Amino acid sequence: xxxxxxxxxxxxLVLSIFLSNLSGSVYATEQFFDDARGHWAENxxxxxxxxxxxxxxxxxxLQPEGQSTRAEAFSILDRLRKINESVENVDDGLEDEFKESxxxxxxxxxxxxxxxxxxxxxxxxxxxxxxxxVPKSRYVKSVTWTMTHENLPVEVDSVIEGDLTNDGGKIxxxxxxxxxxxxxxxxxxxxxxxxxxxxxxxxxxxxxxxLMEHAHTDTSxxxxxxxxxxxxxxxxxxxxxxDRDIKLDEFISGELSxxxxxxxxxxxxxYELIASVEDDLGKIITASDTITIYPVATIQLEMESxxxxxxxxxxx
Numbered sequence: 155x156x157x158x159x160x161x162x163x164x165x166x167l168v169l170s171i172f173l174s175n176l177s178g179s180v181y182a183t184e185q186f187f188d189d190a191r192g193h194w195a196e197n198x199x200x201x202x203x204x205x206x207x208x209x210x211x212x213x214x215x216l217q218p219e220g221q222s223t224r225a226e227a228f229s230i231l232d233r234l235r236k237i238n239e240s241v242e243n244v245d246d247g248l249e250d251e252f253k254e255s256x257x258x259x260x261x262x263x264x265x266x267x268x269x270x271x272x273x274x275x276x277x278x279x280x281x282x283x284x285x286x287x288v289p290k291s292r293y294v295k296s297v298t299w300t301m302t303h304e305n306l307p308v309e310v311d312s313v314i315e316g317d318l319t320n321d322g323g324k325i326x327x328x329x330x331x332x333x334x335x336x337x338x339x340x341x342x343x344x345x346x347x348x349x350x351x352x353x354x355x356x357x358x359x360x361x362x363x364x365l366m367e368h369a370h371t372d373t374s375x376x377x378x379x380x381x382x383x384x385x386x387x388x389x390x391x392x393x394x395x396x397d398r399d400i401k402l403d404e405f406i407s408g409e410l411s412x413x414x415x416x417x418x419x420x421x422x423x424x425y426e427l428i429a430s431v432e433d434d435l436g437k438i439i440t441a442s443d444t445i446t447i448y449p450v451a452t453i454q455l456e457m458e459s460x461x462x463x464x465x466x467x468x469x470x
Contacts, residue, residue, distance in 0.1 A: 187216040197267035204268075207233045269294045271339035272349045273322060278435060280358045281330055281383070287322035294339045296320060302334045327355040330383075356434050357383030361441035363414075363429050368446040371419055375445065379414035379429055388412065392428040419447040 187210055190199045199218060202208040207230060210216045273289040289297075299318045301310045310318065313333065316325035327333065336350040360382040369375050379389065391410045393402050402410075405425070408417035419425065428442040 187214070187218075189215045190218055193218050200267060200270070202230075266341050266343045266345075267293045268345050269339045269341040269347045271297065271337055271347055273337060273351065275335065275351045275353050277352075278354045278356065279327070280356050280435075281328065282326050282358055284316075284324055284326050286324050287318065289320075289322045289337065291320070291339065293341045294320065295342050296340050298338045298340075300336045300338070302336075303331050305334075327353075330355050330357045357385060359383045359387070359431060359433050359439045361389075361429050361431065361439055363427065363441040363443045365427060365443040365445045368448060369419065370448050370450050371422060372450045373418065374408075375417050375419065377410060377414035377417060377427065379412065379441070381412060384412060384431065387431050387433070390430045392430060394426040394428065395423055419445075422447045422449045 187199065187203070190196050193199065195218065199208065199216060203210070208216065270292040271289055271294055273287050275285055275287060279285060291297075297318075297320045299310055301308050301313060303313060313329065314325045314327055317323050318325065332352065332354050334350050334352045336348055338346055338348045340346050361384075362380040364378040364380075366375060381389070389410075389412045391402060393400050393405060395405070405421055406417045406419055409415050410417065424444060424446045426442055426444045428440055430438060430440045432438050
């Protein structure tokens with residue numbers, strides 16, 4: 155009975171090879187089977203995995219020399235049937251690959267399986283924020299990296315700082331935008347596989363606020379706000395006294411914009427003026443400075459009434 159099951163699995167593998175020639179494009183997969191390494195049909199097994207024909211068991215194994223049930227066998231055939239429905243012609247490419255795999259196990263040939271290469275990067279980052287790319291790679295001789303910015307090809311070195319090699323690398327993006335990073339991996343036989351990831355890079359907003367240290371209620375105060383990466387966003391202005399928010403229009407006169415402005419405080423006290431903005435990722439960026447306002451000095455002069463009496467000499 156066990157022998158019949160093994161024969162059934164072998165029959166399915168052989169039959170699948172011919173049927174799988176009807177399949178379309180091959181895509182990279184991250185599904186690796188440790189127990190398929192070194193097997194005479196290793197490359198064919200991974201081709202099936204790439205096309206979704208075999209999925210393996212929950213523990214991550216495939217058990218290529220194990221026992222296969224009729225249900226498992228017919229599931230594989232059904233997947234092949236669905237892939238092959240839209241294709242008319244059969245070629246001999248995968249059949250030759252199967253034969254080469256079998257011969258390599260018997261003669262120790264230098265057969266090289268198809269390359270497998272993938273990587274992940276964050277979907278959203280800031281300009282100048284460093285990311286680390288650690289690829290998953292098998293059967294790869296070399297990797298070529300390319301980049302598009304807003305769907306237009308660009309030189310990789312012109313948009314990033316850092317180096318990318320076969321093993322990935324650490325990079326930062328120089329400017330904002332939507333980028334697609336593509337890796338083209340090649341094995342020793344010249345076979346290729348590509349993998350790409352898209353990332354949105356947002357500006358790193360910076361604010362710097364400068365006020366004079368002190369002023370009087372009758373003094374005009376220059377508010378100097380320096381911004382970077384602000385774009386079309388509006389700055390929100392907040393005024394605090396004794397660590398509590400107070401209404402701007404009740405305590406100051408004048409106008410404040412994204413560049414600052416000129417204002418005058420109505421009441422004496424120590425105030426903290428805060429510039430705040432929310433970026434595209436929901437991060438709140440603030441800048442603040444404090445100022446002490448003194449009352450205007452007044453002088454009040456009081457004098458007692460003075461009476462002067464003048465005595466004239468008698469005329470002679």
